Amino acid sequence: MIFANHAHIIPGRENGDIxxxxxxxxxxxxxxAVCFAPFINQxxxxxxxxxxxxxxxxxxxxxxxxxxxxxxDFENNLExxxxxxxxxxxxxxxxxxxxxxxxxxxxxxxxxxxxAEELGLSCKDFLVVLTSxxxxxxxxxxxxxxxxxxxxxxxxxx
Numbered sequence: 001m002i003f004a005n006h007a008h009i010i011p012g013r014e015n016g017d018i019x020x021x022x023x024x025x026x027x028x029x030x031x032x033a034v035c036f037a038p039f040i041n042q043x044x045x046x047x048x049x050x051x052x053x054x055x056x057x058x059x060x061x062x063x064x065x066x067x068x069x070x071x072x073d074f075e076n077n078l079e080x081x082x083x084x085x086x087x088x089x090x091x092x093x094x095x096x097x098x099x100x101x102x103x104x105x106x107x108x109x110x111x112x113x114x115x116a117e118e119l120g121l122s123c124k125d126f127l128v129v130l131t132s133x134x135x136x137x138x139x140x141x142x143x144x145x146x147x148x149x150x151x152x153x154x155x156x157x158x
Contacts, residue, residue, distance in 0.1 A: 009059055011038065013046075032064075035068055036071065038052050038056070068088065071100075091122060
């Protein structure tokens with residue numbers, strides 16, 4: 001069995017729907033895939049005024065070939081965002097510090113990690129390569145991912 005750990009469904013993007021993803025998976029003999037919710041701006045840019053994680057849940061409902069991972073809207077209550085991800089039945093959270101403009105070892109991130117750990121969610125891209133991050137967004141210190149990882153021992157890092 002081949003289980004891909006990184007797929008996207010993005011509204012408004014050519015070949016960005018669930019049917020295109022399944023077709024591609026069939027073409028390359030992938031059995032299952034982790035599918036990430038789009039980031040909030042990607043949903044809004046497509047004219048969809050629905051929470052990105054609720055949108056993904058509807059898109060993949062009933063499809064046992066994809067496993068949903070939510071994304072965090074850092075403008076909302078962070079703990080509520082993580083709870084919604086768990087309530088929707090998703091298995092984890094897609095985090096992207098440079099794109100979402102948060103520090104991997106910052107207070108906001110630690111709130112997300114703590115709630116994810118409490119709810120048994122894993123985190124994808126938790127340990128993003130920090131050398132590509134502008135200093136305003138990420139701590140360049142190579143100690144940052146180690147601090148985060150050692151602080152939250154129950155989080156499965158993918």
